[in-house]
Amino acid sequence: MRKRELKNVEWGILIIAVILTIIGLIALFSATQNTEYDEFKKQIVWFIVSLIIMLIFMLVDYDTLVRISPFFYGGFIILLIAVLFTKPINGATSWFNIGSFSFQPAEFAKIFVVLFLSMIITRIQINGKQEINKPLKLLIIFAALGVPLLLIIKQPDYGTAMAFIVATVLMLFAAGIDKKYIIVASILVVVALPLAYFFVLPNHAKTRIDIFLNPESDPKGAGYNVLQSKIAIGSGELTGMGLLNGNQTQLGYLSPKTTDFIYSVVGEEMGFIISAAVILVYVTLITKSLYVAKTASDDLGSYIAAGISGIFLFHMAENIGMTLGLLPITGVPLLFISYGGSSMITSYICIGLLLNISGNRKKTIFIK
Secondary structure, three states: OOHHHHHHOOHHHHHHHHHHHHHHHHHHHHHOHHHOOHHHHHHHHHHHHHHHHHHHHHHOOHHHHHHHHHHHHHHHHHHHHHHHHOOOEOOEOOOEEEOOEEEOHHHHHHHHHHHHHHHHHHHHHHHOHHHHHOHHHHHHHHHHHHHHHHHHHHOOOHHHHHHHHHHHHHHHHHHOOOHHHHHHHHHHHHHHHHHHHHHOOOHHHHHHHHHHHOHHHOOOOOOHHHHHHHHHHHHHOOOOOOOOOOHHHHOOOOOOOOOOOHHHHHHHHHHHHHHHHHHHHHHHHHHHHHHHHHHOOOHHHHHHHHHHHHHHHHHHHHHHHHHOOOOOOOOOOOOOOOOOHHHHHHHHHHHHHHHHHHHOOOOOOOOO
16 A cells, blocks of 8 residues: 555545444453453454554455455355364354464455455446346346355354354445345345245244244343343443443353353443443444445445445444344454454454455545
8 A cells, every 4th residue: 555545545444443442341341250350361462463454455456355255255155164064162163272372264254245246246237237136146146145145044143144144135225236235135035034934944043033033032041141141331421430440341151252242241340331331433434334335436345335334234233233232143243342353353354354345446535
């Protein structure tokens, strides 16, 4: 990236990501005091590693990254197949365990699927924007999405699968997909949901939906986690109970408090003001990501930024929604805040790509 391009970089995106990471580290510090701060220390290491990897994705031209994305796409397909044969963790075969560390290929696959789909869409549109609305061309896109999607559902990891779908939808919006496809897809989803519940979903997935609708039906079993989460967030009131002082957090009622329910720790110990500020910061991040998509110098950059915006949007809405009991529990991390090396690295790869795309645009104060 040249000096001129560095002046155009949307540095506010990086600042926002760091702010969210600091909030996450503070919450992790409090949540891990009974385990000698093990996950807190590891998260600091992952943060440093993530910043280094972010620089690579910021400085290497995104055209180059897209050109090599088919190789990464193929590599992660192989990894997604291989991970199905690993030992299940919490009922899912999503992780490779290497010593004391774990590696989740689906997290990294999100990025390279976005890059790969961006390449496919731009090539489809070589002969005109409307090419995207030809059924056979859409079929190519859905086929490229469908392979990793089905493998992730097989794990099963429905939350990550939904992140793929939301990212793809935003990319298709950016590409100018006809509204008729959106209407047809919406109707199909409405029809398919009840059919999937009764005839497709395994029992544990049905249980999560049942508990979402009525968590009090099994308060000591399947509904326990979400009820404790709501108690924790409610206990925080306006300013929180203070770090290291949250009852649900420190007495072990929240689980897993460092990953899925880290937002509950923020709500209980830092209060409504900080937890609401977290949502506001996330909304700002998503808005800035969409702005990068809108002002990108080419369609390729626009589609990548749109896909990343979709990833950010889904993770924020799903994780915070499930901790509040507004959405079913899926095990989706709160990006930048939840503990996890795979999640942290992929989050900062997204930031690196956004900085890369924004640096290559022409500086303007107006949205195109």
